[in-house]
Amino acid sequence: xxxxxxxxxxxxxxxxxxxxALIDLLDxxxxxxxxxxxxxxxxxxxxxxxxxxxxxxIVSVSGQHxxxxxxxxxxxxxxx
Amino acid sequence: xxxxxxxxxYAVALDSEGLRHVVATLPGVAASQVHLVxxxxxxxxxxxxxxxxxxxxxxxxxxxxxxELPWLEEVARAHHHVIEEIAARTTVLPLRLATxxxxxxxxxxxxxxxxxxxxxxxxxxAGRLEWGVKLYVDAAAAPPPPPPxxxxxxxxxxxxxxxxxxxxxDGYRAARTAAERIDAAARLHAVDHVxxxxxxxxxxxxxxxxxxxxxxxxxxxxxxAFRAAVxxxxxxxPGVRVAVTGPWAPYxxxxxxxxxxxxx
Numbered sequence: 425x426x427x428x429x430x431x432x433x434x435x436x437x438x439x440x441x442x443x444x445a446l447i448d449l450l451d452x453x454x455x456x457x458x459x460x461x462x463x464x465x466x467x468x469x470x471x472x473x474x475x476x477x478x479x480x481x482i483v484s485v486s487g488q489h490x491x492x493x494x495x496x497x498x499x500x501x502x503x504x
Numbered sequence: 505x506x507x508x509x510x511x512x513x514y515a516v517a518l519d520s521e522g523l524r525h526v527v528a529t530l531p532g533v534a535a536s537q538v539h540l541v542x543x544x545x546x547x548x549x550x551x552x553x554x555x556x557x558x559x560x561x562x563x564x565x566x567x568x569x570x571x572e573l574p575w576l577e578e579v580a581r582a583h584h585h586v587i588e589e590i591a592a593r594t595t596v597l598p599l600r601l602a603t604x605x606x607x608x609x610x611x612x613x614x615x616x617x618x619x620x621x622x623x624x625x626x627x628x629x630a631g632r633l634e635w636g637v638k639l640y641v642d643a644a645a646a647p648p649p650p651p652p653x654x655x656x657x658x659x660x661x662x663x664x665x666x667x668x669x670x671x672x673x674d675g676y677r678a679a680r681t682a683a684e685r686i687d688a689a690a691r692l693h694a695v696d697h698v699x700x701x702x703x704x705x706x707x708x709x710x711x712x713x714x715x716x717x718x719x720x721x722x723x724x725x726x727x728x729a730f731r732a733a734v735x736x737x738x739x740x741x742p743g744v745r746v747a748v749t750g751p752w753a754p755y756x757x758x759x760x761x762x763x764x765x766x767x768x
Contacts, residue, residue, distance in 0.1 A: 445707075445749070446577055446707055447707040447708055448749050449581070449584055451717065452598075452752065453600060453601040454600065
């Protein structure tokens, strides 16, 4: 290994391996982090549609909750 | 026309010594092998890519798969693993799940075209990590006291409801105080903030009602101070709980401007 491997090229080197909650991961992988729109896949609008239907699915699994974001509006904060 | 394979793209990153070795041993989504794609000029920005079967990742297949939770979880975790391994070695811009190009040449073209924008964004993220902060109001912080025995069932019910509502109101008030303390900590230690939707539904397995779901971008050297302040934010506040996740690669801060407006 070269010396550079042992240097903290980025202090992020301490990211521990762990099992994260899927919902936290999906918030990040679907809810943010677009830098690029791929070729094949899906315009931005389509991705939003996927996200919305996916969110609806995740909520509908539990049954009764309406999906407040179906309109496309961010969920309102519930703090009074 | 698409070939049998497509180029699944995980991240754009600053090239660094040793990154190639690390990536060469990384399993990607669909058990594919990850590799780095460079820009034509061989510049400092690279993309992590792996070949995935078109039959599983073309548009029609993706539409279908993205609704299947087991498939989604497998791909999300594989994607995340690649991001974590890269983030441990260099500054990374994580891409959204299922960012797929026709082939490596198309990825290279995007690197060529957007190199300066990527470099700007990477410079902003260097030495910073994302922390997740979620506030929960505990629905049953303290069991309501039993109503006096001389109340009829109707009045006892109403009394019970009122006590429950009061407790919940107390919980929300406490959550607002905690949120203000977190905001103060963020002013001291964080450089950016994104608000995610509150978590609900079957996957939201933590107890209580999630009332805020935020991400903060924090310089690595301030991480401990920030985390400690956030954890202290609920001190002395019954009925409210804070959950900190991270450190994350800067998923929520990879896009130059936020797509989702902060909630008012």
